[in-house]
Amino acid sequence: MWQSLPEFGSLVLYAVLISAAYTFAVAVAASRDRLRWLRSARLGAYATSAFVGLAVFMLAYAFVTHDFRLRYVAHYSDRSMSLGYLLAALWGGQDGSLLWWSSLLSVFVAICVRWMRGRYRVLQPVVIATLMAVEGFFVVLMLFAANPFAVSLAGAPAEGEGLNPLLQNYWMIVHPPALYTGFVGCSIPFAFAVAALVTGRLHEEWLLAVRKWMLVAWLALSIGNVLGMVWAYEELGWGGFWAWDPVENAACLPWFTATAYLHSTMIQERRGMLKVWNVFLIGLTFFLTIFGTFLTRSGLISSVHSFAQSDIGIYFVWFMGLVLATTIGLVIWRLPQVRGQGRIETVLSREAAFVLNNWALVGLMFFILTATLFPKLSELVWRETIVVGPPFFNRWAAPLGLLVFLLMGCAPLFGWRRTSGRTLRKNFVAPAIAMLVVGILHVTLGARLGYPAFVAKDQTAPGILGIITQKLAMSAPLITIVLAALNVVVIGQEVVLGLRARLAASKERGAPEAVPLALVRLVGKNRRRYGGYVVHLGITAMFIGFLGTAWSLTREISLSPGQATSLGDFTMTYTGPRVCPGSPACSNEENADTTKRMVFADLQVKKGTKSLGRLSPAKFIYNRMPGSPTTEVGMMRGLLSDLYVVVGSANPETKRAEFQIHVNPFVSWIWIGVLVLILGTSVSIWPEVSWGALGVWVLTRTSLRLEAESRVARGESS
Amino acid sequence: MNPEEWLLKARPFWPLLLLFCVVLGGSVYGVAIGLLIGSGGLLVLGLVLAWMSLGELTNEEPLSLDEALELAAPERREQEKASVLRALKDLEQEHRFGKITDAEFALESARMRQQAKRLLATLDESAKARKALVEARLKRLMKSQTVPAVATSGDTEQGEP
Structure with missing residues (x-):
C-alpha cells in the first residue's frame, strides 16, 4: 500500500x-x-x-x-x-x-x-x-x-x-460523465463571452468561436439527460422515465437556454441583433450548470439523485453571485457596444419566429425552475409545506413544450427579414395539407388502433384556466401528432427544395448529378442548416415518445403460479418465483453471483398467439444493504410499445407474487430520437471553413516563413 | 535537431505516449500499476509544463517564428469576410427555395455584395506587400528548386488542428 x-x-x-x-x-x-x-x-x-x-x-x-x-x-x-x-x-x-x-x-x-x-x-x-x-x-x-x-x-x-x-447500473456509469461533460462544456462559451465583453471585441469573432463549443455542450447535455431517463426507466422501476424530480429538472434547465442560444445566435450572425440577449443566454446557461450542481450537492432539496446534506452550498452561493455580478456588470459596462443594430420588421420573418421560440424555451426553463424551487421557497417564506408534483408540471409544461414544437416546425418556412404573403401561402400548402390529413386520420382511426386522438383528463385547476388546460391535456395526443406531421413535412419540403435547386444548377452547368450524390453534396455544402433539420427530426421522434405516455396502460395484480393476465396486446402467465443463487433454474452467471440474493418472478409472455419468451422481474437483496432491496425491471422493448413489469413482492411459501405491469407505447422513439439528434449535431458541428483555408492568412504565414528562412540563410538572427 | 528541440517538437504527442504507457503497463502488470504509471507520467508532465511556463516569464528573447505563429491569428476582417460570404450563400439559397421575393433578394444581395467587396478590397490592399514578397521569394526558391520542402513544411506544421 x-x-x-x-x-x-x-x-x-x-x-x-x-x-x-x-x-x-x-x-x-x-x-x-x-x-x-x-x-x-x-x-x-x-x-x-x-x-x-x-x-x-x-x-x-x-x-x-x-x-x-x-x-x-x-x-x-x-x-x-x-x-x-x-x-x-x-x-x-x-x-x-x-x-x-x-x-x-x-x-x-x-x-x-x-x-x-x-x-x-x-x-x-x-x-x-x-x-x-x-x-x-x-x-x-x-x-x-x-x-x-x-x-x-x-x-x-x-x-x-x-x-x-441503485448506482450499480450500466447507464449510471455513462450518464453522469455525459451530463457533466455538458455542464462543463458550457464553461467555454461563458469564458469566450466574458473575454469578448472584457476586451470589447464584440463582433462575429467570439460568436463563431462559441458556436461549436455550445453545440458540443448541448449535445452532451442532450445525451446526458436522455441517459438519465434510460437509467430512471430501467432502474427505478416506477414505470416512467421522467418524474420531474428536482435534480432531473436542474439537469435539463441549461439545455433549454443553450437551445435558445443556438437559435438566437443565428439572428445575431445574420442581422446583428440580440447581442445583449445572446450574452445573457450564455451567462444564464453557465449559471444554471452551477446552480444544478448546487441543487444536487447542497442538500437544499431531497431527491433520489442528490448527495448527502453538506456545507458546500454556501461556496456555491458565493460563486453563483460572482458569476451573476460579473456577467451583469460586464454587460452594463459594454452596453453601448452590445446594443443590437437592426430590429424585427415584421412577425412574418424567421427572426420573429426564433425570438418567439426563445421566449417559449426560456419561459419553459423559468417555469420548471420556479416550480422546482417553490416548495422550498414556501417552506422558508410562508412556513408551509407545498408539494409540486408531476401532474402540476405536466399541466403547464406540456402546452409550452407544444408551443416550442409548433415554432420549431414553422420557423424554417419563413425567410429572413420578411416573408411575403404569397411566399408564405406557397410554403405552408404542403405542411397544412399534411397536418389536415394526419389529423383526420388520427381522429377517425386512432381509437380503433389503440391510440385515440383525445384522452380523458380531470380538471385539475379551478376556473377558465383550469378548463383550458384540461381541454389542452385532453387533445394533447392529436396536437402532438399533427405538429409532428408539420415538422416532418417541413423538413422534407426543405430537403426537396434544396435538392431540386441543386439538380437544376448541376444541369445548367452541364454536369448533371444523380439524386443521391446531389443530396450528399447539398448536405455537405450546408451542414449547419441540414444538420439542424436532422436534429429537428430527432426532437420530433422524441416528442412521439413523450406522447406515448398519454396511451400507457397500467395494471397491478397478484398472481399465483399458473395464473395469467392480459394488458394491451400482451398475455402473461406467471410460472413461479426463483431464488438465485441456489435454484437449479438459475443460470451459471446468476449462481456465481454471491454479492446478492435475487428473487425472480418469471412470466411467460405472448402477443396474440406468438410467444415472446420469458420476462423475469426481480428484487435484488444486496448482502451489504439487506434492508434496501432494489427493484429490477423485466422489460420487452418494441417500436410500438414496451412491456414493463415490476414485481412488488413474491411470497416464498405461497409463491404468490404482486406485479405492476405497464404497457408504454412509443418509448423507444425517445432513444431513437436522441440517436438521430446525435447524428444531426455531428453533421452541424463539422467545420465548414477552416482558418487554414483563408487566403490572406495562408499568405501571411507563408510570407513570414519564407522571410525567416531567407534570414536564416543569410545568417541573420530571427 | 538536438534532443531538447526534438522533445519540444513532439509536445502534442506527450499525452498520447503517456496513454500508451498506461494501457501497456495496465494490461501487462494490472490496472493498479497502469494507474501508477499514469500518475507518474502526469506528475512529470505537470512539473515540466509548469517549469516551461515559469521559464517563459523570465525569457527576454524575442519570439521565434514558430512561437510567434502559434500566437498569431487571422485578423478581424478575415472573419467578417467569411461571415458575409456565408450570409450571402444562405440568402441565395433562400431565394432559390422561394423563401424571399426577387425584389427583397436584389436589395439584400446588393447590400451584402457591397460589404463583401469593401472587405475584399481592404484585405487585398493590406496583403499586397506580403503577396509581392511571397511571389518574389517563391520565384527565387523555384529557381533553386527547394519550393516543396519549404512551403509544404511551413503550412503543415502551422496548420490548424
Missing part, C-alpha cells in the same frame, strides 16, 4: 490550486499584449490540467487497491465491486464527483487552449483566466469542504460500505 497517498493526494490538490491561481494571474497580465506571458499562461493551463489528471488517477488507484483509509473510498466501494463500478465510484459521491467535474473541465481547458493556437490572440488571455477561475473554485471546494483524499477519523475499515445498488 502506498502509505503517503492521502497526504500526497491533498498535496496534488494544492498544486492544482497554485497552478490555476498562477495561470490566472499570468493570463490577466498577458492581456496587455505580452506574448511571452501568453505563452506562459497557455503552458500553465496545460500544467493545471495535468495536475488535475494526476489527482483523478490517484483516486482511481486508491479505489482499485481498496485503500479504505480514504473516507471517500471506504464510503463508496467494497472489495466485491467489479473494476467498472470501482471506477464509476469516482463520481458516485459528492467529493469524487467534484474532482470528476474538475477533471472534465481540465480536459476541456487543454483542448480549448490547444484549439486557440494561432487564433483569438486578444481573447485568449481572458478565456484562460476565466477557465482558471472556474477550475480554482472547484479545487477550493475540494480542499476546504469536500476533499476526496480525506482520511477516515476512525481509521481504515477492513471493508468498504459499497456503492449504492
Whole structure:
C-alpha cells in the first residue's frame, strides 16, 4: 500500500490550486499584449490540467487497491465491486464527483487552449483566466469542504460500505460523465463571452468561436439527460422515465437556454441583433450548470439523485453571485457596444419566429425552475409545506413544450427579414395539407388502433384556466401528432427544395448529378442548416415518445403460479418465483453471483398467439444493504410499445407474487430520437471553413516563413 | 535537431505516449500499476509544463517564428469576410427555395455584395506587400528548386488542428 497517498493526494490538490491561481494571474497580465506571458499562461493551463489528471488517477488507484483509509473510498466501494463500478465510484459521491467535474473541465481547458493556437490572440488571455477561475473554485471546494483524499477519523475499515445498488447500473456509469461533460462544456462559451465583453471585441469573432463549443455542450447535455431517463426507466422501476424530480429538472434547465442560444445566435450572425440577449443566454446557461450542481450537492432539496446534506452550498452561493455580478456588470459596462443594430420588421420573418421560440424555451426553463424551487421557497417564506408534483408540471409544461414544437416546425418556412404573403401561402400548402390529413386520420382511426386522438383528463385547476388546460391535456395526443406531421413535412419540403435547386444548377452547368450524390453534396455544402433539420427530426421522434405516455396502460395484480393476465396486446402467465443463487433454474452467471440474493418472478409472455419468451422481474437483496432491496425491471422493448413489469413482492411459501405491469407505447422513439439528434449535431458541428483555408492568412504565414528562412540563410538572427 | 528541440517538437504527442504507457503497463502488470504509471507520467508532465511556463516569464528573447505563429491569428476582417460570404450563400439559397421575393433578394444581395467587396478590397490592399514578397521569394526558391520542402513544411506544421 502506498502509505503517503492521502497526504500526497491533498498535496496534488494544492498544486492544482497554485497552478490555476498562477495561470490566472499570468493570463490577466498577458492581456496587455505580452506574448511571452501568453505563452506562459497557455503552458500553465496545460500544467493545471495535468495536475488535475494526476489527482483523478490517484483516486482511481486508491479505489482499485481498496485503500479504505480514504473516507471517500471506504464510503463508496467494497472489495466485491467489479473494476467498472470501482471506477464509476469516482463520481458516485459528492467529493469524487467534484474532482470528476474538475477533471472534465481540465480536459476541456487543454483542448480549448490547444484549439486557440494561432487564433483569438486578444481573447485568449481572458478565456484562460476565466477557465482558471472556474477550475480554482472547484479545487477550493475540494480542499476546504469536500476533499476526496480525506482520511477516515476512525481509521481504515477492513471493508468498504459499497456503492449504492441503485448506482450499480450500466447507464449510471455513462450518464453522469455525459451530463457533466455538458455542464462543463458550457464553461467555454461563458469564458469566450466574458473575454469578448472584457476586451470589447464584440463582433462575429467570439460568436463563431462559441458556436461549436455550445453545440458540443448541448449535445452532451442532450445525451446526458436522455441517459438519465434510460437509467430512471430501467432502474427505478416506477414505470416512467421522467418524474420531474428536482435534480432531473436542474439537469435539463441549461439545455433549454443553450437551445435558445443556438437559435438566437443565428439572428445575431445574420442581422446583428440580440447581442445583449445572446450574452445573457450564455451567462444564464453557465449559471444554471452551477446552480444544478448546487441543487444536487447542497442538500437544499431531497431527491433520489442528490448527495448527502453538506456545507458546500454556501461556496456555491458565493460563486453563483460572482458569476451573476460579473456577467451583469460586464454587460452594463459594454452596453453601448452590445446594443443590437437592426430590429424585427415584421412577425412574418424567421427572426420573429426564433425570438418567439426563445421566449417559449426560456419561459419553459423559468417555469420548471420556479416550480422546482417553490416548495422550498414556501417552506422558508410562508412556513408551509407545498408539494409540486408531476401532474402540476405536466399541466403547464406540456402546452409550452407544444408551443416550442409548433415554432420549431414553422420557423424554417419563413425567410429572413420578411416573408411575403404569397411566399408564405406557397410554403405552408404542403405542411397544412399534411397536418389536415394526419389529423383526420388520427381522429377517425386512432381509437380503433389503440391510440385515440383525445384522452380523458380531470380538471385539475379551478376556473377558465383550469378548463383550458384540461381541454389542452385532453387533445394533447392529436396536437402532438399533427405538429409532428408539420415538422416532418417541413423538413422534407426543405430537403426537396434544396435538392431540386441543386439538380437544376448541376444541369445548367452541364454536369448533371444523380439524386443521391446531389443530396450528399447539398448536405455537405450546408451542414449547419441540414444538420439542424436532422436534429429537428430527432426532437420530433422524441416528442412521439413523450406522447406515448398519454396511451400507457397500467395494471397491478397478484398472481399465483399458473395464473395469467392480459394488458394491451400482451398475455402473461406467471410460472413461479426463483431464488438465485441456489435454484437449479438459475443460470451459471446468476449462481456465481454471491454479492446478492435475487428473487425472480418469471412470466411467460405472448402477443396474440406468438410467444415472446420469458420476462423475469426481480428484487435484488444486496448482502451489504439487506434492508434496501432494489427493484429490477423485466422489460420487452418494441417500436410500438414496451412491456414493463415490476414485481412488488413474491411470497416464498405461497409463491404468490404482486406485479405492476405497464404497457408504454412509443418509448423507444425517445432513444431513437436522441440517436438521430446525435447524428444531426455531428453533421452541424463539422467545420465548414477552416482558418487554414483563408487566403490572406495562408499568405501571411507563408510570407513570414519564407522571410525567416531567407534570414536564416543569410545568417541573420530571427 | 538536438534532443531538447526534438522533445519540444513532439509536445502534442506527450499525452498520447503517456496513454500508451498506461494501457501497456495496465494490461501487462494490472490496472493498479497502469494507474501508477499514469500518475507518474502526469506528475512529470505537470512539473515540466509548469517549469516551461515559469521559464517563459523570465525569457527576454524575442519570439521565434514558430512561437510567434502559434500566437498569431487571422485578423478581424478575415472573419467578417467569411461571415458575409456565408450570409450571402444562405440568402441565395433562400431565394432559390422561394423563401424571399426577387425584389427583397436584389436589395439584400446588393447590400451584402457591397460589404463583401469593401472587405475584399481592404484585405487585398493590406496583403499586397506580403503577396509581392511571397511571389518574389517563391520565384527565387523555384529557381533553386527547394519550393516543396519549404512551403509544404511551413503550412503543415502551422496548420490548424
